[in-house]
Amino acid sequence: MSKMRYSRRSILKSGAAVAAASALPAPMIWAQEIKNITLRQFGTGVSNLNEVGQKVKEELGFTLEMTALDSDSVTQRAATQPDSFDIADIEYWICKKVWPTGNLQAMDTTKIKNYDKIVGIFKDGKLTPDSVVAQGTAPNTVGFAEGPGSTAFAKEQTQWMTLIPTIYNADTLGIRPDLIGRPIESWAELLNPEFKGKASILDISSIGIMDMAMVCEASGKIKYGDKGNMTRDEIDQTIAIFTEAKKAGQFRAFWKSFDESVNLMASGEVVIQSMWSPAVTAVKSRGIPCVFQPLKEGYRAWGGGLGLSKSLTGMQLDAAYEYINWYLSGWVGAFLMRQGYYSAVPETSKDFMTANEWGYWFEGKPAAEDIADPFGKVMAKAGESRDGGSFYERMGHVACWNSVMDENQYMVRKWNEFIAS
């Protein structure tokens, strides 16, 4: 039993605890020490929210310091500065790059209370027993380590997880229905000359290439063996198609940060582009129509989780487990689901959401009354329902996960050429 827990649970719960309590002068000391604990978490902007930090302070007593960076910087920091953080809030494809450096430690799933309730995507890769695992870096392929200290990924589920899953979503193209004025059904529309000078794609190579692949495949120009692990030839062809489009003036701009994508869409510079769910929410809550358009080829999905720094030990490590267990216990999940993401343990979040919110966000039902984002702004009126429908409808149509390919370095060079062309 960890030392931490004496402070939070009844000391008289077991004989061992009584013995421990009498051996230690007073439980308050532990409580005091917990207050002095600070965990440094860094990650991408999506889940590094100040609200989470405040709630941790209230409920768990220790301090959580958060730093938000873009995906590239996150990877860089996790790979090169293991002592600069305690908890890494990273995506699974980043994990594929960072885990082999040995900067993270495997987590014991027996210490994770809600482990059994985590959705199948993160365990055997299957949402429902008859689902097929999508292409790309699917979370289950990099979710387990062979054991503590191992830098290799396990093929099967083990007791040791690399990241504890926290957040994930299915991404698609965002559109301005008012400026397009007709239904959009395929990824291929991104390169439709109709939207010349009004399209955009994100300039983060590992994600952008997947969006490109979805477009090329949808338009029938390329048949991929595995979009998530392209051959050099497939990369060349994909980039060539987009370079041609770029030279023809198809794109208005490329974006790298969340805010840029919101501004491009809200200002009407762009009417169709790669987008992330909360960016769509942000455009909508400005009163501008924006749809996260489900497309017939399916979604590009991504998932993130919390990883622990190798240098985390003792009380700090206990605090980190405490934090992760709290993370999965529902409050954060509900917070994230109100932004359009999904929680790794959806059922715990249900208690923290109203029936209306749960129906809208998770079950895809029409809203019974207005839906507000986590910051209280109304973003959907009564009667509207979520783009793409229910959880199973959306996560069940994942065509590909964000990924790191074997030919990653080659791809990155090609990506640079694309940007420079």
Added chain:
Amino acid sequence: MAVSRNLQGWLLAAPLTAVLAGFLVLPILTIFIVSFWQATEFSIIPAFSLENYQFLLTSPVTYQVFFKTFVYAALVWGLTLAIGFTVAYYLAFHIRSEATRMVLFLLCTIPFLTSNIIRMISWIPFLGRNGLANQALMSLGIVDAPVEWLLYSDFSVVLAFVHLNTLFMITPIFNTMMRIDRSLVEAARDNGASGWQILTHVIIPLSKPGIMIGTIFVLALVMGDFITVRFMSGSQSANVGRLISNDIALLQYPSASATSIVLLAVVLLIIGALMRFVNIRKEL
């Protein structure tokens, strides 16, 4: 006494030497050394390999990007020089009152009280498809549809560069012009020179050191920039700075270092060549 004076000289020079050695020479040396290393996605391997340079110098992208960088530098240099020289000339020779001159000069510096990035980004809503510029053009009936090339184009990049860097031209040129002995202008006039001849035979030659200092500022700033190009071109254009920043973002420090060294060499060559035309120290 000679020894102690010698020693005194060394001691006086020591702080500057130490600062330059520690903060300029050492980092450049480090970059130079790292440029021969190798990197994978998540580690940097000390080695001596010419692979980075080989890739850099054989890739057509490098030449494209360097060409683009030169084009930006040349355009921005030409425009800032034309504007900077005109403004400085007006301030130095047309304004008679010393007080007015200083007030007007300070006026030029007012935009610099806000941050570089803010001044740059504020162009974006102005030039956008539904921005002020397009609204004005359309309501005046000059164009029917919004002008697209105003934003996220080479035009917007150069515009922002000129806006950000003109003061670096104005200041040194104004400074040298103020040192020009007014009796030289009078003598030229007395000897029958026309206004144009005075400008080309007297004022421009004597302003050369200022023009040169301004040129060095502008070239160094434009060639080393990456953020202006990224924001104003909507990430659609690349210059050498963006190549380096992309490499850094992807943990390719050795390759970023190699690009930096090549850029440094190119900029030093240009400045070296410029110095041959004008000996700044002699003429200051």
